[in-house]
Amino acid sequence: MRTLLKEEFQKEFLIYKKLNASKPALTCIAMVEGDNKIPFPVFLKETDAKRAEIYDKLTGLWNPYIADTYEVLKVTDPGNPDAPRYFSVTEYVTATGSPNNESISLAEYIKRNGAVSEKMALVLCIQLCTGLKEFHEKGFVHRDLKPDNLMISHYDFDNMQIKIVDFGGAKWNNPDKHADTTVVGTLGYQAPESLAVPATDQSDIYSIGCILNYLLTGQEPGLIRYKGNHYIENIIEIATNNDPCDRYTNVTEMQKALEHQTGKRFIDRVPILRAFPGFRSDTLGNMLIGGIIYLSLIPLIAFTVQNYTPLSSFLEIYLPYIIVPQIVLFNMGIVLSVTSKAILNSSIEIFGFSEIIFRISHALASFFLEYCCIYPAKTCTGMIYNVLHHIIRLPCTYQCL
Numbered sequence: 001m002r003t004l005l006k007e008e009f010q011k012e013f014l015i016y017k018k019l020n021a022s023k024p025a026l027t028c029i030a031m032v033e034g035d036n037k038i039p040f041p042v043f044l045k046e047t048d049a050k051r052a053e054i055y056d057k058l059t060g061l062w063n064p065y066i067a068d069t070y071e072v073l074k075v076t077d078p079g080n081p082d083a084p085r086y087f088s089v090t091e092y093v094t095a096t097g098s099p100n101n102e103s104i105s106l107a108e109y110i111k112r113n114g115a116v117s118e119k120m121a122l123v124l125c126i127q128l129c130t131g132l133k134e135f136h137e138k139g140f141v142h143r144d145l146k147p148d149n150l151m152i153s154h155y156d157f158d159n160m161q162i163k164i165v166d167f168g169g170a171k172w173n174n175p176d177k178h179a180d181t182t183v184v185g186t187l188g189y190q191a192p193e194s195l196a197v198p199a200t201d202q203s204d205i206y207s208i209g210c211i212l213n214y215l216l217t218g219q220e221p222g223l224i225r226y227k228g229n230h231y232i233e234n235i236i237e238i239a240t241n242n243d244p245c246d247r248y249t250n251v252t253e254m255q256k257a258l259e260h261q262t263g264k265r266f267i268d269r270v271p272i273l274r275a276f277p278g279f280r281s282d283t284l285g286n287m288l289i290g291g292i293i294y295l296s297l298i299p300l301i302a303f304t305v306q307n308y309t310p311l312s313s314f315l316e317i318y319l320p321y322i323i324v325p326q327i328v329l330f331n332m333g334i335v336l337s338v339t340s341k342a343i344l345n346s347s348i349e350i351f352g353f354s355e356i357i358f359r360i361s362h363a364l365a366s367f368f369l370e371y372c373c374i375y376p377a378k379t380c381t382g383m384i385y386n387v388l389h390h391i392i393r394l395p396c397t398y399q400c401l
Helices: 006-012 049-060 106-113 118-137 201-217 230-239 251-262 271-275 284-307 311-331 340-374 380-392
Strands: 002-005 014-019 027-033 039-047 069-077 080-091 150-154 161-164
Touching (some): 039 049, 118 161, 118 230, 201 230, 201 251
Antiparallel strands (some): 027 039, 150 161
């Protein structure tokens, strides 16, 4: 922390543009002279002694996704030496590649252009996690992560980059405290527990989940929930869980989940597969079942062609065991996107349910083929009896007169 007299401060920092002029604390864009004698803009913000210590700890933190903190100033007035003023001098982030290299926040960008693509949203949140990782490792919690505090440093639709700014609400991660004495945060992005217990890393993770939802919908939290890629939906759900213990343990864990979704997968290399049911949702369970179903067609078709099997016999195998289960599983909303833990806990239920589906489908197929195509004169009673026979395997079939 550097100490300056008021006159020295006014001489060294030329105020270029005041921000939040209605507030007593000075917040402005100032011009300072660099080592090469060329002036450059900095963000100058007045703070208190407690937060000045936090900013001072950040002066050695150099991260591509965090606005640089150059120094912290303690400015004294000879006329009132007992009331020093503290200022943080941080990087003034401008968007390289934007018109006139303007300073634009992520919130302003979304208001202008609307929601971003899934890939872009994931990339931006990965950058956010990368920046916060080092921030958390130093023992700090930001507490006020929101699109307004994320400045675009590289303006490119295909390769956008952001930087975290405004550490005025940051604090030491001290879980031993009973509660925060000062309420910090923005409604919608603030973790629900922050009013009752001290903010932790999970509080920032909650904010990241809200930001991800905002990037994908273009709407403030609480207005609309993102619906689309099931994997991304799951990331948002975990990050914004009301119970901090059920969120990601740290930003590294969340970053891995985000990176997994941005990786080049087999489905991305063969996009034509998305035209088939089972490969449209990017859900591993659905893709596995779809793959098994489509692969099973190969021997069935080969057997039919080689043995000249009648079409009705082929359909009696194909319809109940391939088509109907596929319709039930994929088009009636039974999504098998279960985790390994869920599989262990409910494997019996899943297999039992599948058995019922196969028996019902076989019964319907047999009813269609046998009674509608081959034996149209059979009575209604016989139809119902034989359908029940296929389901519960009665010892004998109804003998129609």
